[in-house]
Amino acid sequence: MKQVLNREKDIVILGIESSCDETAAAVSVNGTQILSNVIYSQIDLHTLYGGVVPEIASRMHIAKINQVIKKALADAQITLDDLDAVAVTYGPGLVGALLVGVSEAKAIAWAKDISLVGVNHIKGHVCANYIEHPQLKPPFLCLVASGGHTHLVKATDYTDYEIIGRTRDDAAGEAYDKIARAIGLGYPGGPKVEKAACSGDPEAFAFPRAKIDENPYDFSFSGVKSAVLNTINSCKMKGMEIDEKLQADVAASFQAAVIDSLRERVLMAIDEFGIRDFAMAGGVASNQALRGALKEACEQEGVNFYCPSPIFCTDNAAMIAVAGYYEYINGNLAGLDLNAVPGLRM
Amino acid sequence: MRILAIESSGAQASAAILEDGKILAMEQGPFKVTHSETLMPLVSRTFLSAGIRKEEIDAIAVSGGPGSFTGLRIGSATAKALGMALKKPLIHVPTLHAMAYNFLGSGNIIVPIMDARRDQVYTGVFTFVIRPDQMIDFSVFKDSCAISITELMDYLNELTSLDGNPPLVVFLGDGVEKYENTIDELADFNYALAPDELNLQRADSVGIVGMVYYFEGLITDPDEEAPDYLRPSQAEREAAEKKK
Numbered sequence: 001m002k003q004v005l006n007r008e009k010d011i012v013i014l015g016i017e018s019s020c021d022e023t024a025a026a027v028s029v030n031g032t033q034i035l036s037n038v039i040y041s042q043i044d045l046h047t048l049y050g051g052v053v054p055e056i057a058s059r060m061h062i063a064k065i066n067q068v069i070k071k072a073l074a075d076a077q078i079t080l081d082d083l084d085a086v087a088v089t090y091g092p093g094l095v096g097a098l099l100v101g102v103s104e105a106k107a108i109a110w111a112k113d114i115s116l117v118g119v120n121h122i123k124g125h126v127c128a129n130y131i132e133h134p135q136l137k138p139p140f141l142c143l144v145a146s147g148g149h150t151h152l153v154k155a156t157d158y159t160d161y162e163i164i165g166r167t168r169d170d171a172a173g174e175a176y177d178k179i180a181r182a183i184g185l186g187y188p189g190g191p192k193v194e195k196a197a198c199s200g201d202p203e204a205f206a207f208p209r210a211k212i213d214e215n216p217y218d219f220s221f222s223g224v225k226s227a228v229l230n231t232i233n234s235c236k237m238k239g240m241e242i243d244e245k246l247q248a249d250v251a252a253s254f255q256a257a258v259i260d261s262l263r264e265r266v267l268m269a270i271d272e273f274g275i276r277d278f279a280m281a282g283g284v285a286s287n288q289a290l291r292g293a294l295k296e297a298c299e300q301e302g303v304n305f306y307c308p309s310p311i312f313c314t315d316n317a318a319m320i321a322v323a324g325y326y327e328y329i330n331g332n333l334a335g336l337d338l339n340a341v342p343g344l345r346m
Numbered sequence: 347m348r349i350l351a352i353e354s355s356g357a358q359a360s361a362a363i364l365e366d367g368k369i370l371a372m373e374q375g376p377f378k379v380t381h382s383e384t385l386m387p388l389v390s391r392t393f394l395s396a397g398i399r400k401e402e403i404d405a406i407a408v409s410g411g412p413g414s415f416t417g418l419r420i421g422s423a424t425a426k427a428l429g430m431a432l433k434k435p436l437i438h439v440p441t442l443h444a445m446a447y448n449f450l451g452s453g454n455i456i457v458p459i460m461d462a463r464r465d466q467v468y469t470g471v472f473t474f475v476i477r478p479d480q481m482i483d484f485s486v487f488k489d490s491c492a493i494s495i496t497e498l499m500d501y502l503n504e505l506t507s508l509d510g511n512p513p514l515v516v517f518l519g520d521g522v523e524k525y526e527n528t529i530d531e532l533a534d535f536n537y538a539l540a541p542d543e544l545n546l547q548r549a550d551s552v553g554i555v556g557m558v559y560y561f562e563g564l565i566t567d568p569d570e571e572a573p574d575y576l577r578p579s580q581a582e583r584e585a586a587e588k589k590k
Contacts, residue, residue, distance in 0.1 A: 048585070055415065055579035059572070062419050066426050066569040080431055096416050099382050103420045106386045107427030111400060336386040 011084045013328065014072065014108070015321025016065075018101030019093025019121050020148065021045075021052045023064045024317035025072035031325030032134050035076035037311065037318040040064045043188060050187050051177065058096035065104050072317070080108065085115035087324020090334075091344025092148065093121055098340035106336055117324040118334040121315075122149050122346050123161065125281035127326065128312040128319035130158075133279075136306050141275040143266055143294070146282035146315075147173035147190075150219050152265055153346065154273060158326035161346050164269055165217025172258060173284045175221035179228050179254050183247045193251045194287050200245075200252030205231055207257040209264070217265050224257045259293045266294060270301055279306040286310040348403045349560065350428070351553030352389065354381040354421035355413025355441045356460070356520060360549035361388040363396040363403065367557060369550045371395035381420045389424070400432060405565060407437040407556025409444055409547060411573035412468040412490060413460060418573035429568030436566045437556040440574065442490045445519060446472040447551040448544045451482050454514045457502065459495075459521035466492045467521045468576060471502065473513070484558070492576045495525045499532035506535035514538055518545050 010029050017024040021042045027035040042060045046052045073079060088105035091098060102118075109116035126142045138155045141164075145151075150167035170178070173190055180189030185196060207227045210220035228250060235246065269275060278298050284290065291307055298305040312319060327333075348370075351362045359381040362372035373392045375384035393400055408425035411418045429436045445458035451474055460468040471487040487505060506512035517529060518540035529537065559565070578586070 049581050053579060053581040056581060058415070058419060059575070059579070062422055062426075062572050065423065066430050069430070070569070096419065099416060099420055100423045102382060103385070103423035104427040107389075107424045108431050110386055110390060111428050111431035336390060337383045339380060339383045 011325060011328065012078065012082050013085045013087050013321045013324050014069070014083050015119070015317035015319070015324055016069065016086065016088040016101045016105050017121070017124070017315055017317040017320045018061045018065065018097050019089045019091070020097060020315055021057045022315040023061050023068050024315065025069040026317035026321045027072055027076035027078060028318065028321035028325055031322050032130060034131055034318045034321070035078070036072045037316055038068050038072040038075065039314070039316055040068050047187050050181060052094070054094045054096055057094060058100060061097055061100035065100060069104070080112050083112065083114050085109070085117050085324065085328050087117040087119050087320050087327070089121045089124060089320050090118040090338055091121065091341035093342060095340050095342040098342065102338055102340050106338060110336060115328060116334045116336070116338060117327045117332065118338050119320045119323045119327060120344055120346060122151060123159070124319040124323040126153065126155055126161070126279070127158070127323035128281055128308040128316070129279045129306050130322055131312055131318060132308060133306045136277060136279060140277035140279055141266070141269055141273065142279045142281055143262060144282045145172040145262070145280070145284035147171060147177065149282060151346065152217055152269060159330050159332065163346055165215060165219060165265055167219040167221065168212060169220050169222040170225060172219070172221060172262070173282070175225050175258065176284070178225055179251070182229050182232050183250050184242055185247065190284060190287060193255060194289060196248045196251035197255045197289065200248030200250070202252040202256035204249035205253035207253050209257055209261045217269060219261060219265070221258065224254060228254050255289060259290050262290065263293055263297050267297055267301065270303055275303060277304045277306065281308065281313065283314050286313045347557070347560070348398065349405050349407050349437070349553050349556050350389070350392070350403045351407040351549040351556055352385070352421045352425055353409040353444070353547050353549040353552045354385055354417045355409045355411060356417065356547040358546060359385045359388060359417070361385070361392040362549035362553045363392050363398055364550070364553040364557060367554065369553070370398065372548070372550050381417050385420055385424055403432070403434060405435050405437055405556065405560055407439050407552050408571065409441045409552045410438040411441055412462070412492065412576040413441050413547070415573070415575060418575070422571055422573050426568045426571050429571070436568050436571045437559045437564065438566045438571060439552045439555045439559065440490050441547060442468065442470040443472065443484070444551040444555050445547055446470070446484070447554050448518065448540070448548065449516060450474065450554065452516070454516045455487070455505070455512070457498070457515060457517050458519040459498070459517060459525065460519045461521040461524050462492050462577070465494055467495055467498060467525065468492050469498050471505065490574065490576060495528050496532065499529065503532070503534045516540055520546065
């Protein structure tokens with residue numbers, strides 16, 4: 001169906017995302033409607049190396065970015081002339097990868113005389129929730145967990161956030177990748193550990209649930225990771241084979257420890273801050289066991305639970321176009337000197 | 347016929363607009379400031395200086411490598427997006443060719459060298475030949491490559507030994523400073539080092555080569571443009587070595 005845009009009123013934004021190993025572009029209208037969402041995933045390339053190789057990722061972004069943008073425009077049945085702004089992820093992420101999207105976005109904005117908006121990737125993940133849940137309005141509590149980030153935040157507004165807790169070491173998704181490698185499941189770890197965990201016993205091993213004294217809301221996954229590695233090593237020393245059963249039990253016990261620490265902090269925050277709405281975001285939010293556990297916990301507390309569909313949990317540009325919309329209507333525009341900020345904070 | 351030229355492979359980014367071989371404007375960025383901050387403002391200022399509207403260019407020439415991987419990608423993404431948005435073709439200009447054009451028309455053997463680290467240089471060996479009709483042809487002895495400085499010097503010693511009265515060899519580029527002593531030690535021929543003002547990558551040279559390519563029909567679809575890195579990534583290199 002041809003999208004009929006009201007050029008006077010509708011705000012049409014092209015979102016561009018290239019912070020890691022997905023080249024993505026999407027078109028949003030008024031921050032809620034997604035007209036297209038194109039993702040070119042490089043995951044097969046990086047699987048060969050057991051993780052994302054920054055230089056390879058950057059090279060692939062250059063090779064694919066125009067095609068991805070053109071497909072997003074074609075799917076939305078619009079042209080660059082219909083845009084009000086270009087929104088682009090400028091951090092956090094891999095600097096070489098980010099720079100491809102940022103350079104591309106700046107040149108489009110200048111060539112078409114339209115606004116440029118720099119978007120924080122983590123805020124983008126949070127905003128993915130608005131796509132399918134227009135009833136969700138700030139303030140709400142959000143757990144953002146992915147391969148690069150683990151944050152518990154309070155969205156005080158569409159563009160403003162208070163950080164309640166963050167990981168002290170590995171991100172949750174990173175821990176999944178490392179565990180997967182250790183028990184021989186390969187890359188990417190998230191879906192593989194989750195699948196193996198389905199047939200395992202979550203109580204087979206008692207892995208630790210870390211507590212951080214200075215801030216009880218902060219996370220740490222290095223302890224559980226070390227415990228898993230030690231377990232694997234001692235099994236090997238005893239001459240035990242890392243068979244499917246052992247893989248499943250380790251995966252299930254590890255996942256139980258991760259879910260417990262996430263759930264505990266979420267429940268604590270719900271209680272302390274009088275939260276009515278809770279949302280998940282980021283690649284790890286695709287994990288069905290985690291979604292199920294947090295949904296159940298929220299329901300028991302009488303808190304509304306929200307979570308984007310997996311396609312909006314993974315790195316995507318629809319969330320960048322939506323976050324970009326809210327920055328745009330708040331007048332948060334970027335200049336042509338916008339730079340990538342790999343360690344950008346929320 | 348107007349060309350926008352973009353250069354971001356080295357330490358200093360620049361943009362230029364040429365009209366039929368005349369340089370209407372060139373803007374250069376400060377040294378060692380990230381190209382991502384400077385390049386688009388440079389492009390924008392170049393149009394203002396040239397008094398040209400962005401729709402009035404016919405093509406975009408981009409310095410296509412080798413060079414700093416990140417720098418090249420900033421230029422490449424900028425050119426790709428401009429080409430797509432303005433519906434103009436790109437001209438992929440080998441960076442070392444453009445550097446040789448800093449000495450357009452000289453009868454010297456021109457050898458740009460860029461420090462490629464890992465004991466290698468990005469280099470090529472070029473010259474200009476005056477045709478009977480007085481026009482100038484660009485001629486390639488050895489095209490863009492990543493080799494060691496000793497390999498390059500061996501090549502140049504052999505090349506110059508073939509000619510009883512070989513032309514002067516001119517070295518330029520950011521690799522000269524690093525390898526000045528090695529060049530002096532190994533050269534069996536007369537050579538000179540480029541003066542500072544002709545030593546580095548410049549957008550106007552990229553534009554001049556771009557103009558030549560354009561008239562030869564060597565244009566690129568913006569969607570297909572990508573830098574010539576001349577080298578696989580470290581991860582790919584290591585994987586290939588393991589296989590051996």
